[in-house]
Amino acid sequence: xxxxxxxxxxxxxxxxxxxxxxxxxxxxxxxxxxxxxxxxxxxxxxxxxxxxxxxxxxxxxxxxxxxxxxxxxxxxxxxxxxxxxxxxxxxxxxxxxxxxxxxxxxxxxxxxxxxxxxxxxxxxxxxxxxxxxxxxxxxxxxxxxxxxxxxxxxxxxxxxxxxxxxxxxxxxxxxxxxxxxxxxxxxxxxxxxxxxxxxxxxxxxxxxxxxxxxxxxxxxxxxxxxxxxxxxxxxxxxxxxxxxxxxxxxxxxxxxxxxxxxxxxxxxxxxxxxxxxxxxxxxxxxxxxxxxxxxxxxxxxxxxxxxxxxxxxxxxxxxxxxxxxxxxxxxxxxxxxxxxxxxxxxxxxxxxxxxxxxxxxxxxxxxxxxxxxxxxxxxxxxxxxxxxxxxxxxxxxxxxxxxxxxxxxxxxxxxxxxxxxxxxxxxxxxxxxxxxxxxxxxxxxxxxxxxxxxxxxxxxxxxxxxxxxxxxxxxxxxxxxxxxxxxxxxxxxxxxxxxxxxxxxxxxxxxxxxxxxxxxxxxxxxxxxxxxxxxxxxxxxxxxxxxxxxxxxxxxxxxxxxxxxxxxxxxxxxxxxxxx
Amino acid sequence: xxxxxxxxxxxxxxxxxxxxxxxxxxxxxxxxxxxxxxxxxxxxxxxxxxxxxxxxxxxxxxxxxxxxxxxxxxxxxxxxxxxxxxxxxxxxxxxxxxxxxxxxxxxxxxxxxxxxxxxxxxxxxxxxxxxxxxxxxxxxxxxxxxxxxxxxxxxxxxxxxxxxxxxxxxxxxxxxxxxxxxxxxxxxxxxxxxxxxxxxxxxxxxxxxxxxxxxxxxxxxxxxxxxxxxxxxxxxxxxxxxxxxxxxx
Numbered sequence: 136x137x138x139x140x141x142x143x144x145x146x147x148x149x150x151x152x153x154x155x156x157x158x159x160x161x162x163x164x165x166x167x168x169x170x171x172x173x174x175x176x177x178x179x180x181x182x183x184x185x186x187x188x189x190x191x192x193x194x195x196x197x198x199x200x201x202x203x204x205x206x207x208x209x210x211x212x213x214x215x216x217x218x219x220x221x222x223x224x225x226x227x228x229x230x231x232x233x234x235x236x237x238x239x240x241x242x243x244x245x246x247x248x249x250x251x252x253x254x255x256x257x258x259x260x261x262x263x264x265x266x267x268x269x270x271x272x273x274x275x276x277x278x279x280x281x282x283x284x285x286x287x288x289x290x291x292x293x294x295x296x297x298x299x300x301x302x303x304x305x306x307x308x309x310x311x312x313x314x315x316x317x318x319x320x321x322x323x324x325x326x327x328x329x330x331x332x333x334x335x336x337x338x339x340x341x342x343x344x345x346x347x348x349x350x351x352x353x354x355x356x357x358x359x360x361x362x363x364x365x366x367x368x369x370x371x372x373x374x375x376x377x378x379x380x381x382x383x384x385x386x387x388x389x390x391x392x393x394x395x396x397x398x399x400x401x402x403x404x405x406x407x408x409x410x411x412x413x414x415x416x417x418x419x420x421x422x423x424x425x426x427x428x429x430x431x432x433x434x435x436x437x438x439x440x441x442x443x444x445x446x447x448x449x450x451x452x453x454x455x456x457x458x459x460x461x462x463x464x465x466x467x468x469x470x471x472x473x474x475x476x477x478x479x480x481x482x483x484x485x486x487x488x489x490x491x492x493x494x495x496x497x498x499x500x501x502x503x504x505x506x507x508x509x510x511x512x513x514x515x516x517x518x519x520x521x522x523x524x525x526x527x528x529x530x531x532x533x534x535x536x537x538x539x540x541x542x543x544x545x546x547x548x549x550x551x552x553x554x555x556x557x558x559x560x561x562x563x564x565x566x567x568x569x570x571x572x573x574x575x576x577x578x579x580x581x582x583x584x585x586x587x588x589x590x591x592x593x594x595x596x597x598x599x600x601x602x603x604x605x606x607x608x609x610x611x612x613x614x615x616x617x618x619x620x621x622x623x624x625x626x627x628x629x630x631x632x633x634x635x636x637x638x639x640x641x642x643x644x645x646x647x648x649x650x651x652x653x654x655x656x657x658x659x660x661x662x663x664x665x666x667x668x669x670x671x672x673x674x675x676x677x678x679x680x681x682x683x684x685x686x687x688x689x690x691x692x693x694x695x696x697x698x699x700x701x702x703x704x705x706x707x708x709x710x711x712x713x714x715x
Numbered sequence: 716x717x718x719x720x721x722x723x724x725x726x727x728x729x730x731x732x733x734x735x736x737x738x739x740x741x742x743x744x745x746x747x748x749x750x751x752x753x754x755x756x757x758x759x760x761x762x763x764x765x766x767x768x769x770x771x772x773x774x775x776x777x778x779x780x781x782x783x784x785x786x787x788x789x790x791x792x793x794x795x796x797x798x799x800x801x802x803x804x805x806x807x808x809x810x811x812x813x814x815x816x817x818x819x820x821x822x823x824x825x826x827x828x829x830x831x832x833x834x835x836x837x838x839x840x841x842x843x844x845x846x847x848x849x850x851x852x853x854x855x856x857x858x859x860x861x862x863x864x865x866x867x868x869x870x871x872x873x874x875x876x877x878x879x880x881x882x883x884x885x886x887x888x889x890x891x892x893x894x895x896x897x898x899x900x901x902x903x904x905x906x907x908x909x910x911x912x913x914x915x916x917x918x919x920x921x922x923x924x925x926x927x928x929x930x931x932x933x934x935x936x937x938x939x940x941x942x943x944x945x946x947x948x949x950x951x952x953x954x955x956x957x958x959x960x961x962x963x964x
Binding site for chain 2: 154173174175178228231235236237239242243261264271275278279290314381382461465469580625626630631
């Protein structure tokens with residue numbers, strides 16, 4: 136008997152798992168709020184890492200592994216990261232076989248570019264839309280299995296909660312049709328959460344509008360451990376918008392883009408000055424803090440604004456066209472200025488969550504039968520993610536959880552009682568009945584904006600304990616205000632507002648382990664930077680933060696990091712890594 | 716209201732079966748606002764121009780970078796992604812309507828499931844032997860890659876269908892986007908091997924022969940995909956196949 140699996144989320148991780156499961160003859164129900172082809176993975180521009188060593192640089196998966204652990208400031212468990220780096224070349228080859236139009240060398244081989252945090256050409260890329268291209272290749276493969284009847288898609292459905300049996304095992308989900316608002320229970324042998332990051336907790340970020348973290352928060356509230364929530368990556372180079380912060384890919388720096396601002400009336404290439412060994416190719420957290428410092432401490436932002444320049448105007452236009460045209464097009468389209476002629480105006484923006492659902496080395500959460508993969512797990516990036524490792528970790532996570540899900544289904548064959556589904560259904564239906572009765576003065580979208588502003592201000596680049604405490608108090612205040620939200624739309628058809636009100640609650644719940652995780656961690660490590668605790672403190676904090684939900688707030692515990700393969704050493708980018 | 720505002724005249728419809736109507740909203744003007752960020756502004760304060768509090772406008776949007784295709788709408792009569800339509804240059808009052816060739820779910824949200832179903836019919840995928848490690852893929856010349864990449868950026872947004880005179884809500888025509896994908900698959904060395912089955916789909920009902928050669932698709936494609944090149948090439952391929960099938964029988 137084939138196993139029956141639920142996958143929530145149709146980005147790279149979810150589709151990879153769907154393809155892998157279907158290939159083994161399993162049945163998959165795939166849930167996604169948007170048609171899967173419109174998932175947030177499309178936004179990844181730069182590329183995917185794999186140490187294929189086709190440039191005669193002596194690169195190897197072991198060096199990739201070391202770069203990833205070092206870049207992540209020794210917070211990631213090392214064995215799964217090693218496995219990922221070893222799997223990377225085969226992943227790139229698989230996608231090449233699936234038809235991804237990767238850029239080529241003159242000989243027709245895969246071309247590789249350099250990204251931040253490494254000295255090697257290790258990043259395969261497809262124009263400036265690598266994430267889109269990888270997602271489309273998976274979308275095609277999954278469609279093939281859909282046509283064969285092995286994958287059923289529930290597009291336009293949103294997961295509300297997981298269903299657990301008496302022993303706490305996950306037995307399926309309850310989901311809502313975002314059109315008819317019909318709420319249904321879906322049993323399955325295993326469930327995979329592959330819903331991406333929580334960008335919307337920070338209001339405007341580089342993430343897509345579906346990245347609310349709501350499904351992850353629902354799992355957290357049901358007992359899943361949320362790990363390392365305080366580690367969120369702020370991307371150094373984004374355009375500021377009213378609706379979102381649009382990423383300008385690191386590939387721009389990889390291809391020779393320079394970051395500068397004016398000092399004493401002359402261009403000052405401050406990254407090259409501060410970090411001569413890596414220059415503009417320092418990792419994201421380093422670049423972000425440098426920009427932050429230049430703008431806020433040294434008050435050298437362009438025209439006094441929180442803006443610096445990212446400049447490609449000195450580079451060969453043909454080369455730019457071939458390698459990063461898509462990125463430059465985005466800038467041009469949304470700013471109205473031609474970056475080939477005028478330097479781009481950029482500033483850091485929340486980009487990626489290294490933290491996420493705690494999973495074991497087989498991507499299973501602490502709830503048996505519930506798995507997680509992709510940005511929503513915490514596994515591969517430690518305290519800071521290297522550029523072009525996210526697409527890799529999504530696909531790798533999807534790859535390895537599929538056999539684990541099959542194994543779980545084979546060894547857990549007892550039928551679940553129908554009662555547990557009825558109970559959860561009733562709970563969710565009652566919860567929506569209450570949402571529909573909300574008639575207070577607050578507007579959910581306005582509260583969200585405030586949430587985003589305070590999270591961005593206090594829980595991103597630079598963190599102070601008093602501000603983190605104040606932010607958590609504010610979160611409690613938002614929860615109180617949440618109960619006074621009034622629905623403007625009482626309609627029972629395609630009511631996006633009522634769905635958002637529920638998502639907002641889940642964002643508020645998830646914001647707490649993010650904020651309090653940062654408060655608890657009195658050190659600076661990777662993307663987490665506290666001026667009052669400027670050093671990394673391995674003795675006290677080389678540990679995974681584990682947050683468990685309770686009705687009076689997150690309860691924290693800490694798990695030691697498995698650093699059995701590479702001995703921790705200080706992370707520095709002002710000198711060569713080999714010398715550090 | 717601040718001195719400068721932008722008026723949006725939005726076509727609304729409560730469900731597929733209800734009567735559409737227009738409603739006007741006025742939002743503060745910011746040059747870097749775009750249609751989606753203005754719709755978000757309306758959600759924060761869903762009051763129409765008459766000062767009446769109404770249900771916020773329902774719309775689809777996701778990436779806001781014009782790579783996902785979700786927020787496709789008809790703005791001032793032209794189909795495009797709403798996220799990349801800046802307020803600067805929009806003029807006022809600006810008309811925002813749902814796409815007309817697909818069933819309306821509500822307000823600006825339409826159901827484009829047909830496009831994904833047609834990709835299934837066209838078998839637009841590379842049938843690989845398996846996902847296990849079988850080594851590198853075939854070599855591809857850089858110029859072939861660069862050409863194919865043009866087609867691989869298709870986001871299934873539906874602009875080409877909205878503009879196509881041959882396509883409407885009752886039509887079986889798969890349209891330029893699907894034909895573009897069939898053509899893309901034939902650019903890949905492995906994809907070429909299974910050209911026949913995709914051409915069969917292209918020769919069936921709703922296939923490439925339904926194209927009326929109006930060439931609107933290529934005009935409205937937000938990614939400048941050379942769709943008419945694909946249509947012409949796939950058309951030729953089907954003719955050759957038709958002749959071959961005829962003589963091989």
